[in-house]
Structure formats: structure tokens, C-alpha cells
Amino acid sequence: MVGSFLLRALSGSQGWTNYPAHAALEAMGCLAGIAIACFILILLRNLEIHRRYIWIAAGLTAMGTLDGVHALMEDGGSFVWTHSLANLFGGLLFAGVWLPARFAPPRRYAGWVVFSCFTLTGLVGVLTLHLGESLPPLLRGGVYTPIASLLNLTGGVGFIATAAYISLRSRSISPIERLVFSSHASLFGIASVMFEMAAPWDAAWWLWHGLRTAAYLVAFAYFIDLFQRQLRTLKTTEARLNHALDTIFETTQEGVLFVDHFGLVTSANPAACEMFGFGSEIPQGLSPARLLPNALSTASHLRPDTNLQAMRLDGSRFEVELSQTRLRAGGPFSSFITVRDITERKQAERQVLHLIEKLQSKTVALEQSNAELDTFAYVASHDLRAPLRTIQNAVHWLEEDLSPHFTEDTRDTMNIILRRTRRMEHLLEDLMLHSRIGRTEASKDVVVGTELVDNIRALAMRREGFGLTFDAGFDSIEVQKLPLLHVLLNLVDNAIKHNDAPTGTIALTAREGRDTIEFTVSDDGPGIAEKYQARIFEMFTTLHPRDEIEGSGMGLAIAKKYASVSGGTIEVFSQGRGCRFTVTWPKPKSLPQAMDKSA
Template identity: 45%
Template sequence: MSSVLNLPLRSRLILLAVAAALITGAVTSAAAYFLVRGSEFAAADQRLGAAARLHSAKLRATLDLIRADAASIAAMPAVPGIIRSSTSADGTDAQERSDFALWQRRLETIFAAILSTRPAYTQLRYIGIADNWKELVRVNQGAEGPTAVRGDALQSKAAEPYLQHPDFLAAGRTLFSQVTYNREQGRRDGPPTLRFVQPVFDAQGQLFGVVVINADFAELLRSAGFDPTEGNRVHVLTDSGDHMSFRAEAAPATLQFHEDAGWAPSPFAAAVASGAGRTELARVAGSAVRSASIVASRAEAPLTLNLLVETPLTAIHAAARAALLRTAVVSAVLVLLVWVVAQNVAARLPIARLAAALRDAGSAVGFDLTSLPDDETREVALAFSRMSNDLLCQTLRAGAVFESVPDGVVTIDADGRIESANPAMTQLFGYSEAELIGAPVGMLMPDAIAARHPGFVDGATELSGRQVMAANRDIRGRRKDGSLVPLEISVSRFHFGGANHFVGVLRDITERREAEAETAALVAALRRSNEELDKYAFVASHDLKAPLRVIDNVSSWLEEDLEPVLTDDTRDSLAMLRNRVRRMERLLDDLLIHSRIGRTEERAVRISGTELAETLRDLVDLPPAMELEISPQFSGIEIPNMPITTILLNLVNNAIKHHDRPDGRIMLDVNETVGGYEFTVTDDGPGIPPRYHARIFEMFQTLRPRDEVDGSGLGLAIVRKHAEVAGGRIEVASDGGRGTRFTLFWPHDPAPALPTGRAA
């Protein structure tokens, strides 16, 4: 130290400058490294947390789809039909006059249709509790498609683990089984399988049996649509140790099943079991991870699926290491520049003369520059003067902002007394500035809050940054006249003069609260309106259809009982009666469909245009002499299958139904435009006069008598409502001569449905 002090002043200044540059460079490099590392880790926490939530939502949606499929099957008419026919004395369903075999074939058809749309499902079964849980209907997914199993091949499943909870099922609860290999006749047959069990009850509310969905567990996870970004990996683990990993850059994921040879536990199994990564980023096995747990079933042996998203720590820290290298290089260059500049400055600056000139100048503000020599000392003094003027301008500017800001601004000392208040503050509370300065801030609060305010001040000594109050609760201030005003308050702490001070910004939110109350009232009214519409739909679906079915049945019985005495006229009248009943049922069905559009979400899967065209050909009941031509342009699109299939099917059937000749030609075309697809359905029928173009899209409107055209008058109304809800549009072009063209614009991203309450 003494050797340094003995150096000349010039050398000491150079050494001091270089040492300062070195320390600054080291601190800057370290700060940059830890700052970038911390920000990268925080960003990775947000990124992986969002990914974990997204992928767990996809996994939940996949499980929910199985639940929905099982519930839909249990609600099918064939399920109670089998119950009634199997429990009757003669094996016949008295209600529908169908025997057990007929109901069995109908349910097999339903199972086959579901399996054809669910590639992950390997088997659908309807198992009765009688005869040791004997299978009543079973359809397997095979290489050639769904295959029904009958006769002696149907098995008793009483020994299966997923049927060991009869009390749980009798309470109406569903469950997912543990993942095990599929077994047939007691032997392993098929891949590791996840089973979902849906209880089914008879008319007396007693457990009759279950609907069981078997799914290839690996294929089910693949169908969830996990799409990890580059460098990230998604892992799904079960309680039994099974695990499957998905990554963007790897081959298709494979299941590591605990009963397979060569199986090894996941390196993340212990971390997942301990809950690591659930709430914040965790470091596990050289990776940063976030995790989520999905409880699929709560039976005595619950199934829990754990999802984990991870990325290597090296990828997160790469940016910090790069920042450290950059700042180290910059610091080295800075030190070199400081040394060169210090050499030149120290050689040219007369320090003693400058100090004397500044002492003679007196005050640091308003230098008398005429007393200084015309050299570098004058320049330094001039710089000091400019700095003083800048500080004065900044002070005046800050004062102007403080005076003109529309929100109330108040500063408070550590004892809770007001130090300053702007005009907006005095206007907000009705006090003058003199009345506020020095007064306790508690006088601006209701008595209950003012009594607790000293404790708030003590607790705020650790406050860092800006804290917003009243974000989720009602905070009110008390004016001079005693009235209360709702406020939004933000408080910040600053240190000045060796003590803590606080600045508060207060905003009157009276108008916001009134707007929120008005919005809440409108939302409540809308909710009531939707609930009333749901109730109407429920009545239309159940209470109105029941009398129609009775009329149809009674008319059939009358025709059978009175067959010997019926005339042609009475037979025609009975036929007309049943026709009107069926028309009324179709009208109710179409009315329900129309009411649900936009309020209940349709399950849809993305299909190619080729699949869409094939589906339309299969569903259209085309007369022998009529031709349906579908453009090759369909092969170039991919679109969700619902509700576009319903819309196009309605338009094609409409063209067939209203054609005036047995032979005709219907053309279906599509073109992709900016923002969506443009579908056209063109026919060579009788055409529609322009004066009817708006009328045809209204409810219950037909251009021909109902006895000539069998329909509810809702088909085009349903089409238009689907289009408008999705953000598209439907147009018709026809001059009243031959031919009509309907043009449907369908957006790439249709607006989602807004489900409300119960669906009928």
C-alpha cells in the first residue's frame, strides 16, 4: 500500500482508473451472467409450466373423450333394450317388440361404428353382472376392421381386477383400470391396455352391468397430440412404472411397460412421486422439469397419470455463458481503453489549477465563468453549470407532472403522515393542501381500516417495487364530507434522507364499479335466458316426443286390431297420421339442433377433403338417376369434420329433395381463399326466384307445400346458423330459371361454441 501511495499523482490516477475499470468489468460480467441465467431460468419456468399445463390438458381431454364415449354408449337405446329383453320371460322387449338377438346386433353395429373412428380403441364390450359378469356384446378392433364376437366366444369376466369394485360401480361411479396386458380366455392377447368402466342400471336403479372400453395405452397417448418444441421432451408415467417419452426430433414414441423384458424405470419416476416441478421449475437428472398429475380414477386402486416436461439444463445456461464471454471481452477492451485515456488525460490535465479555479468560482450553481482561464478548467466548470441547469429542469418537470397527473398522488413518511399531495388528491377527497400536509393518512380511510393502518406501514418497510391494492377486493376512501369513494391504490417505497418514505397513487374507480355491476347484471340476464332456452329444449326433446311416440304406437295397434274392417280411406288416414307424427318428430329434432348451434361444442376431428367427400357419398341417399359430382379440389384440403359435414349434407339433400325431375346433376366444389374455404353446391333443378332468396333461410319456410316435400323447413336455417356462429356466411345465386348455386364461406379458424348449462 505504501509503495502505491508513494507513486506520483499521475500514476495513481491512472492506476485508480484502471482498477475501477477492472472492478466494473468484473462486476458487470458477473451481474450479466447471473442476470441472464436468472432470467433464462425464469423464462424456462414459464415456458415449461405452460407446456406442462397444455399437455396435461391434452391428456385430460383424451381421457374425457373416453368417458364421453362410454356415457354415450350407455345412453343408446340398445343398452336398455338388451336389459328389457334379457330379463323378460320370453326374451322379447315388450316396449319395442324386439328380441335380445336384434338388440345385440344393433349394439354391435354401434360398437363397430365407434371403433372405426377411434383407432386407439381395441375393444368395446357390454358385460352383464349375471353369470359371473358374462359378456353380452363384444366387438374387437382387428386388422380387417371391427369384428363382432358371438356365441361361445363370449366370456365371463368376474376375475378381472376392474370388476372387483361392485359397490363402487353400484354407486354410479366410473373408473379407469390400471394398465395391464389384454387377456382373452385367461391368456395374454394384445398390447398393454387401459380400460374404462361405465356402470349401467336397469329401470329399478339396480346395477345391471357395465360398458367397458379397451384402449391400446400407447396408441391412446399418441392420439393425445403431444407436440413438444425443439429440445423439450414430454414424459407420461403411471403409478406402475410404465412410461412413454415424446420429443420433436425423435422417432415415434414407444411405451416402456413394466412387465416387458428390458424395461427400466424412468429417471424421473422418483421426482414425480415426490411432487417435484408441480409449482415451480425443478432440477432433476441434469434437466429442468415441470410436472402435472392427472387422477383418472378414484376407486380402491386409483389410476394416476403423471405428465412431465423437461429440457436439458445446458440449453438453459447456454445464453448465460455466452453473455459472460461477451461481457468479459467488452470489459477487457474497456480496461485497455481506460488505460489509454487515463494516460492522455493525466498527461494533459492540470489538476491543481483546476481545483483552485473551482474553489474560486464558489457555488456549484451559476458559475462566474469570466473569472476562469480560457482552458480546460473553463470547460469543466461549464459542464458543472450545465449539469446544475439540467437538474433544475428535471426538478421543475417532475413538479409539473406531479401537479398535472389526473390520479391522486400522495407521499407519506414512515410515521404515516402526509408529506405532499397533488391537486388531484385534494379534489378527490375535498381537503385543501394545507389540511392534508402533516395530517395522518388514516383520516382518508374508513375507521375500521384506519385503526389497522399503523400495522400496514410497519409491514410495508420490506415492500419492494410497486404493489397494487384493491385488485380483488373493495377498498374505499373517506372524503372530508364523510362520504366513501371506491379506490384502486398502488403503493411504492423509496429511501430518502436516511428514512423510508412511501408514495401512493389513488384512482377513483366509481365509474368502473358501476360498469362492472351493469355488466354482471347483463351476464346474469343472459345466463337466465340461456337456462330458459335449455329448459325449453329439454321439454321439446323429452316431454313433447313421448306423446308423439304414443300416437304412433296406438295408430299401429288400431290398424292391426281393425284390419278386417278398414277401408282404403281409413288406411290412408292412419298412414297420414303416422306420417304427420314422424314429421313432427323430425321438426322437433331439427328445432333442437337449431337451438343448440353455437351453445354446445361438437366433437370434431380433422380429416382430409377426400375423407369428407367419401363420407358425404356414404350419407347421401342419391336416387338412381341422379348424379353427385365432387370436385378433385377436395383432395387438397384438411378441415374438422363437424359441423361442415352436417352443412354440406343438408345442402346436397336439399338439392335432391327439391329437384323437379328424377334425373339430375349436383356438383360440389371447394376453393381455398384468404382466411378460409369457399364451398359451392350447384344443381340443375327448378331454381329459386330472387324474391325468395332471403325467405328460404328462415325457420319453417318452404317454397312448396309440406305434402309435396317431406321436410321440417329448418334445413337451410340450420345451415345459416352454423355458418354465422363460426364466422362464415352462406349465399344463394339463382335467377328463377334452371339451376341454383349455394356458396358457403367457412373460416380456417371457426369461432368456438359457447356452451351453457344442460343440453337437452
């Protein structure tokens, strides 16, 4: 402003009318403004500045477009109109940065916003040029009219407001960018506000044109430098990436064959050279079809089936997986083929398939063996029980016919025979049951804990002086009824049968875990010595003579097998008198749908 006053004071009313110089300044401003708008769009796309700066890009485009039209004009009504409208549109659009962020167009539409401003202001400029002297005059007798002052003052206020926003509130750009943008907007604002202080073509008029153009060029020079620095950074990054790709290319275990535009292999990585036996140089005129017979549908295009055989230069073959990548036109290669040697994998797959076939054949044989075992167990049980019943019937007939002639020794002998035959019969039944565990489908009936308690009370052995107790843990559980009921009944019956006292109590508890339920069966009987605790789960094992306590010796073996095939466990603990069996049983959701038939 001081410069304007000084120039007007020194030069007076003298002016320098030079349309070519004026057109050159306006044209530089036009090109610089549109270029800066494009730079801002790039920064917006890269998320380096806030999307509010779309308004500045739009303002620069509008000003640049009208300045370009203004550069084509000579003195007249349209001459001042285009300059004033450039200031008005530019200032108003610049001031859009003060709007809330929700009013800023999305980044993906930034290009369309700028293009729309270019189109609309271009139409306004052409319309102004066409109307010419029919427009209201903005200059009378060398003095600007109120309309001209209003247009330029409004635009100037918008520019100054934008400079204030960038200086005080913008934190999305660097300090140097803040300085460039704020200075740029400030110069535009001052030039617009002081517009009416200069007469056309006088020294002050040329000064503000020069400063306005300088503002364009300074911002343009800054963005050129910025993009040169980014270009250098990109080149450095590209060099590093190329080095990394070269390292990968040289060290990868997969072969890579590069095919030129004539369909010939002209380059390969070390892995491919070793894979195909190239040595240090690739043979001249080598076609991919020579290395990949039956793999190409044309001279250099792979078939859909990419799991094929490749051929080395010595004629030997190996199994490979192939993939082809087409390259963009312009380079020395049309595509590259990636080759993976899968010979070892295929051999391993064949070995696995062979093992699976052997396992399937053994499974079939095992199923046949199980079926034969079932048949044998049934036949053996049936054939062995028939003579036992004959013996039992014979003893009963002898008692009926010769009872008056029996002595005491004879009666004892007859009783021993009956007990032994019944024991043998029970043993056969238990043996049959044991052989079928794990080869029959598991029961899917689920019961609540209280129903399980009722079943145990109803089915447990009766002995005077003995009672059962159940803790509150049974009230909140759900279990698969069988074979758990059989296991718990077996433990309860054992505790009652082997107790050497006239009275006793068997206590059962249930404790729910995450995936299992833990049951305990405790008694106050004679206990089990530590050296026998592992043996009691074996078949045909009893700790007392069978003539003292009747039993087959199969009960705990059956319980153990039930627990094992159901995914549970059973353990015993005893020190001195008393014994505690702990059964861990899966919850219904954790139980298998069927017991493992190969157990």
C-alpha cells in the same frame, strides 16, 4: 531541443541545485498525472473514449507514482533510477494503445488496472529507495551510463509512438482532446529521448523538468475545464428536470403527501389538497394517520394492504390506493405517500360484479329452460307420435279387413291419411333435431375429403337419371365430419328432390382458405326466385305443395342453424334455372370444442 543546446552553450557547466524546487515540480507532476488518470477513467465509464486509453491512464498512474517517490529523494543512486523507471514504465504503458483492441482490458476492469499499476510502481519505488547505492549506477562522473540511456530512450520511443497513434489513428475523441493527448505524449517522449543531453541540475535539466511538469498541468487544466463545462451542462439539465418534475407534481391527478422526519405531513400537491379538503394551507401538526386511518403500521409506515379508505378533513371517507416511497437521508422529507382516489373505479367494479351475478342467475335460468325444453320436446314428440302410429295401424287394419269393399275414392283417402301421418312424423323428428342443435357437444371426428365424398355418395337420395360430381378440392382437405355431412347431404337431397327434369347433375366443390373451407352445391334444377331466397331458410317453408313434393319444410332451417352454431355461413344464389348454395365452414383447428349451449 534547440533550447537545451542554447542553454548549455550559454550556461556551460553551471547548475542550480535546489531540492525543494525539484520536489515541488515532481509532486505537481505526481498529483496531475494521477488526477488525469482518474479523468480518463470517468471518460471510459461514460463511453466517451475507446477502451485503449486504459493504457494511457495506467501509464500516467505509473509515472505519477514514481515521480512522487522521486520527489522525496535527494542526490544518489535511487534518484536517477526512479526518474528513469518512470519514463520506462510510462512509455511502455502508453505504447499499449497500438495493441489490438482485444488486448485492451474491459471497461469494468479499468479501475482495477489503474490501481494495480499504482500499487506495483509504488512497491518498485519503495524497493528502489530501500536498495539505494546497491543498485547499478546510472550516473558516473556527471555522465549517464548506457543503462540509463536505454531506459529513457525506450520510454521516449513509447511516448512518441503513442503521440503518432493519437494523431493519426484515434477517431474516438474530439480534435481538441487529440491535440492535448498527442502533445502530452510528445513532450514526454522528447524529454525522455533528450534525457542524457542534460547534466543533473544544469539549465537544460531544469528546462526539461519544467516542460514535463507543464505538460502535466496543461492536460490537467484541460480536463478541469472539460468537467466544469459538463458540470454546467448537468446543472442546466437538472434545472430542466426539476422544472418538469414540478410541473408533473402540480398537474398530476394523484395526490402526493410529503412526510417529514417527525412523521407529519408538511407538503402536498394541489391534487392532494383538493382530495382531502385542505384548502390553500395544510393544517399544522397533521399526521398521516389522521388522513389514512388503519392504513399505517406505525406513525408513517404503510401496511402491506394498500387498498384502503382515506378520510377528508370534514370526516367523509373515500376509497384509495396507496404507495409509499422512502427518501434518502439528508433532505427535509423522510418519505412521500402517493394517494389515488379509486371511488369511481370501485363503484364500477361493484356494478360489474352485480351484472355478473345477474348474468349468472340468468344463465342458470336459461340452462333450466333449455333442460325443460328438451324434456318438453321429447315428451311432445313421444306423445304426438303415439296417436300417429295408432292412426297408421288403424289404416293398415282397415285395408287388410275391408280392402275388397274399397272404392277408388276410399283408397285415395286412405293413402292421403298415411302420407299425412308419415309427414307429421318426419316433421316431429326434424323439429326435435332443430331444437337440439347448439345444445349438444360437437363431434370431434375429423375425416379427409375423400372419406367425406364416400359418405355423401353412400347416403344421398337415389333417383334414376341423376348423378353427383366432386372436384379435386376434396382431395386435400380435412374436416370435422359432423354436422358438416348432415348439411351437405341436406343440400344434395334438396337438389335431387326438387329438380323437375328427368335427368340432372349435382356438382360439389371445395376450396380451402386460411381458416375456412368454402363448399358449393350447384344443380341444374328450376332455380329459386329472388323473392323466396331469404325465406327458404325459415322453419316449415316449402316452395311447392307438400302433396306434390314430400317434405317437412325444416331441412334448410336445420342446415342454416348447424352452420350458424358451428361458426360458418350458408348462402344461396340463383338466376333463372339452376341454383348454387355456398357453405363456409371453419377448419378443424378453428372449430369450437363444443357448440354454444345457449344458442
